[in-house]
Amino acid sequence: MTREDILDEAGAIIRDEGYEMLTISNLAEKLNVKKASLYYHFESKEMLISALYDYFNEKLAHRGFRIDFSLDSEEILSKTYEHWREIFLSDELSCGLSLVEQRKEVDERAYEIYNSLHLMLRSQSDAVMENLVSRNKFKKQDSALLGELFASASFLRLTTEHSYEDDKAFISAFTNLFAT
Amino acid sequence: MTREDILDEAGAIIRDEGYEMLTISNLAEKLNVKKASLYYHFESKEMLISALYDYFNEKLAHRGFRIDFSLDSEEILSKTYEHWREIFLSDELSCGLSLVEQRKEVDERAYEIYNSLHLMLRSQSDAVMENLVSRNKFKKQDSALLGELFASASFLRLTTEHSYEDDKAFISAFTNLFAT
Amino acid sequence: MTREDILDEAGAIIRDEGYEMLTISNLAEKLNVKKASLYYHFESKEMLISALYDYFNEKLAHRGFRIDFSLDSEEILSKTYEHWREIFLSDELSCGLSLVEQRKEVDERAYEIYNSLHLMLRSQSDAVMENLVSRNKFKKQDSALLGELFASASFLRLTTEHSYEDDKAFISAFTNLFAT
Amino acid sequence: MTREDILDEAGAIIRDEGYEMLTISNLAEKLNVKKASLYYHFESKEMLISALYDYFNEKLAHRGFRIDFSLDSEEILSKTYEHWREIFLSDELSCGLSLVEQRKEVDERAYEIYNSLHLMLRSQSDAVMENLVSRNKFKKQDSALLGELFASASFLRLTTEHSYEDDKAFISAFTNLFAT
DNA sequence: AATGAATGAGGTTTCATTCAT
DNA sequence: AATGAATGAAACCTCATTCAT
Numbered sequence: 001m002t003r004e005d006i007l008d009e010a011g012a013i014i015r016d017e018g019y020e021m022l023t024i025s026n027l028a029e030k031l032n033v034k035k036a037s038l039y040y041h042f043e044s045k046e047m048l049i050s051a052l053y054d055y056f057n058e059k060l061a062h063r064g065f066r067i068d069f070s071l072d073s074e075e076i077l078s079k080t081y082e083h084w085r086e087i088f089l090s091d092e093l094s095c096g097l098s099l100v101e102q103r104k105e106v107d108e109r110a111y112e113i114y115n116s117l118h119l120m121l122r123s124q125s126d127a128v129m130e131n132l133v134s135r136n137k138f139k140k141q142d143s144a145l146l147g148e149l150f151a152s153a154s155f156l157r158l159t160t161e162h163s164y165e166d167d168k169a170f171i172s173a174f175t176n177l178f179a180t
Numbered sequence: 181m182t183r184e185d186i187l188d189e190a191g192a193i194i195r196d197e198g199y200e201m202l203t204i205s206n207l208a209e210k211l212n213v214k215k216a217s218l219y220y221h222f223e224s225k226e227m228l229i230s231a232l233y234d235y236f237n238e239k240l241a242h243r244g245f246r247i248d249f250s251l252d253s254e255e256i257l258s259k260t261y262e263h264w265r266e267i268f269l270s271d272e273l274s275c276g277l278s279l280v281e282q283r284k285e286v287d288e289r290a291y292e293i294y295n296s297l298h299l300m301l302r303s304q305s306d307a308v309m310e311n312l313v314s315r316n317k318f319k320k321q322d323s324a325l326l327g328e329l330f331a332s333a334s335f336l337r338l339t340t341e342h343s344y345e346d347d348k349a350f351i352s353a354f355t356n357l358f359a360t
Numbered sequence: 361m362t363r364e365d366i367l368d369e370a371g372a373i374i375r376d377e378g379y380e381m382l383t384i385s386n387l388a389e390k391l392n393v394k395k396a397s398l399y400y401h402f403e404s405k406e407m408l409i410s411a412l413y414d415y416f417n418e419k420l421a422h423r424g425f426r427i428d429f430s431l432d433s434e435e436i437l438s439k440t441y442e443h444w445r446e447i448f449l450s451d452e453l454s455c456g457l458s459l460v461e462q463r464k465e466v467d468e469r470a471y472e473i474y475n476s477l478h479l480m481l482r483s484q485s486d487a488v489m490e491n492l493v494s495r496n497k498f499k500k501q502d503s504a505l506l507g508e509l510f511a512s513a514s515f516l517r518l519t520t521e522h523s524y525e526d527d528k529a530f531i532s533a534f535t536n537l538f539a540t
Numbered sequence: 541m542t543r544e545d546i547l548d549e550a551g552a553i554i555r556d557e558g559y560e561m562l563t564i565s566n567l568a569e570k571l572n573v574k575k576a577s578l579y580y581h582f583e584s585k586e587m588l589i590s591a592l593y594d595y596f597n598e599k600l601a602h603r604g605f606r607i608d609f610s611l612d613s614e615e616i617l618s619k620t621y622e623h624w625r626e627i628f629l630s631d632e633l634s635c636g637l638s639l640v641e642q643r644k645e646v647d648e649r650a651y652e653i654y655n656s657l658h659l660m661l662r663s664q665s666d667a668v669m670e671n672l673v674s675r676n677k678f679k680k681q682d683s684a685l686l687g688e689l690f691a692s693a694s695f696l697r698l699t700t701e702h703s704y705e706d707d708k709a710f711i712s713a714f715t716n717l718f719a720t
Numbered sequence: 721a722a723t724g725a726a727t728g729a730g731g732t733t734t735c736a737t738t739c740a741t
Numbered sequence: 742a743a744t745g746a747a748t749g750a751a752a753c754c755t756c757a758t759t760c761a762t
Contacts, residue, residue, distance in 0.1 A: 001725085010724095014731090018286035023752065024752080024753060025752075025753090026750075033725095033726075033727090034727050035727095036726075036755080036756090037726050037727065037729055039753095039755080040725060040726065040727095044753080044754075045752095045753065045754090064353070073759070074328050082742085098285060101285055102282065102286070103279055105278060105282050106197075106282070118336070124292060128726090140355060142353055142357070145350075145357060146353065148333055148350070149329045149333055149354075152329070152332040152335070153328055154331040156298070156335065157331045160298065170325070170328070173311070173325045174320055174325065177321060177322070181743090203734080203736080204735075204736060204737085205734075205735075205736090212742075214743070214744050215736085215737085216737085216739090216743070216744055216746095217744065219736095219737075219738080219743095220742060220743065221742090224736080224737080225735095225737090249754075323759085361746085361749090377646075378645065379646075383730085383731065384731075384732060384733085385730075393746095393747075393748090394747075394749075395732085395748095396715060396733085396734085396735090396747075396748055396749075396750090397746075397747050397748065399733070399734080400746060401746090401748065404733075405731095405732065407574045447711050458645060462642065462646070465638060465641055465642050466557075466559070466642070466689070467557060475700065480702065491684055505710075505713045509689045509692070509714075510708070512693040513688055513689055513692040513693070514690040514693070515696065516658070516692045520655065520658065530685075530688070532726080533682055534689075537681060537682070539632060541722090563755080563756070563757085565755075565757090566754075566757085568738090573722075573723085574722070574723050574724075575757085576722070576725095576760090577722045580721060580723095584757080584758080585756095585757060585758090621735090666757090
């Protein structure tokens, strides 16, 4: 059992059972070790959770963002959305996302990460919009506003349940709304 | 001490200290009563929390939504946003909102309310957009999409920190983007 | 079960089994209650121990010191010694004494009490010597020094094991040494 | 890391932090080794503590006691007291003393050593007094009683805080009290 | 000679809850 | 309507110890 194994299992518990079910007992049981063993790897529950934030942060940082701007507008938005969707639903990151969502109101650390996640979406959205506007794919208008609108709507779609077709339709409609 | 007093204090704890700090001990202490006394009013903690959801739901239901459509477009959006802001920040409702936000990933009941809150924003937003489009204040286009964009962006703005001016600017820009 | 019952039992454990055996589990078991019950009466183990110091201090303060100075010198010293012996061996106070002895090197509070106990013996010893010297029962000499000598020797005798006769002989010899 | 290093550090912990802080974890940490390593040198904590008693005993045994009886009475007492003071305060022995003081009520072994320490002081004190009396430096009287008085008062002075001058004055007064 | 990893037992404390009064 | 006293379960954590390497 390595530190990573522990963090992975901790993340899974948070995602699947909720933050308040992340107890040393529960965690140990799932890992098939005794409670005391966890204290060999982490000084305290607090430190474990802190490590969990680091772990998530690091994984998030390793996600690149490359968009092929030779595609047509709708496909560009579509790829962007897919990229985010992967982040939100990937086994690797959904745990951290779940942690952050549950703790953001109460834990400074979670709040920061939640905000920086927003910021990431927003800046990627802005970059895409700027490109489309500058290349006259989208009507000449405030690309920052377009960025916010696309990022916001996408974020909410990603954190609530929507059908695949519904998402497709949204992207198509969004493209049409602003396409030249 | 009435049931309402208890629910109010419970809400305040959730908002100010987080859901996990809502313990019988903490609640009793804040109310200056002994723990056992709370069991005269509520069968169990579970029932108390259930009552808390009802309490919030009821208060939410009593919030009407009346917009004076004789105002100009920007003012209409502004009033709409103000209306939501009041809901999100009012002492009466912020507690329930906090509860729902913290528990939505984990508690069926919270998830439902969270969704219905979204729906409410969305339907009000849709109604406003439909009106503006139908009265040719806004360009003829898919009013449902406009509804989603406005509701989404507003929701995220309301649940993260933004300056008053920033919000003003957003509404103004949004209006310009779609105004005829 | 009252606070006093708990303190008495805690004291007994310290005296009979040693300070490190004063655990919440052990204490609860001896009192035939469950661990959690102790927390109704004391906020924490630390508070319990603090209360124990108070309890001992109070009992110590209630011990008067009255010597009949019409007796002969040896009897006066004998009574004085008996008075102290009672303090050191009484069921009521031996517990506190044991606590203080075991913790004085490590716990500020115990150290203070230990010192004030010394001081008490010393001042009573001084008073007795002063009386005997001033009444010419003892040779004219530094009564403070006599006080220290008698108090010191008595203290050590009381905290280590000595036969009754040995103590008697000591007092007798001490009297002869200084009697006119 | 040798057995001695371990014993020295263990003693330092007992003196500086108290017996209950002598844990394998704490000890290992201070020695910059891992807990398991200590078990290469000592079978168990119990054996380690037993070795600690031996270690202290041995060091104590190596302290000779030689007094130059050609000095004057006050100086003889002064040297005797100094000798003891060195034992009580020396880095080498204060640890063991601390151990014994903290454990004497609870641990047979500590109790024995504590008693034999007393005995040592007592027999040295007796020897000095006998010499002074036999050489007519002190008035002809029960030298064993003088021995007890000097040893007792000194012992208490050494285990509680006193100024250097205060100690000096005590020795001077004691000398005067019994000098011919 | 030392250590990484694990453990069983037991420590203090908090939790929601009960029940007689 | 409220509370004093108690409780079982479970929380986090530390202890001395083991054992393969």
